[in-house]
Amino acid sequence: MSAQRLEAFLARLYTDADARRRFLADPRGAATRAGLDPAEVEALDAIDHPGLELTAQTSEKKRERRMPRRPAWRRWLGALSWRHPPAASGF
Numbered sequence: 001m002s003a004q005r006l007e008a009f010l011a012r013l014y015t016d017a018d019a020r021r022r023f024l025a026d027p028r029g030a031a032t033r034a035g036l037d038p039a040e041v042e043a044l045d046a047i048d049h050p051g052l053e054l055t056a057q058t059s060e061k062k063r064e065r066r067m068p069r070r071p072a073w074r075r076w077l078g079a080l081s082w083r084h085p086p087a088a089s090g091f
Contacts, residue, residue, distance in 0.1 A: 002035075002036065002037050002040065005034060005035055005036055006036055006040050009031065009034045009036060009044075013052065013056070014052075014055060014056045014059050015056070015059070015060075017056070020052065020053070020056060023044075024049055024052070024053075027044055027045045027047065028041055028044075028045050031044045031045070
């Protein structure tokens with residue numbers, strides 16, 4: 001069960017900037033609050049902080065490249081409709 005918790009915790013660190021910031025401020029406390037066992041807490045306390053940040057940034061860039069973007073005309077149309085509400089109908 002703890003292996004699943006550790007994997008979920010690491011996944012969150014790689015994908016959630018706020019969780020990563022809290023972890024980097026207090027690695028032992030964050031890992032303990034996540035319910036990890038003492039050996040996992042110890043290992044995470046010794047994690048390479050710059051490496052964690054770099055891996056998270058790289059993963060984020062890869063996710064952004066994989067996500068389909070709306071066509072430009074749809075983005076422009078959405079921006080126009082947001083700025084200019086439809087005129088009231090005279091009927």
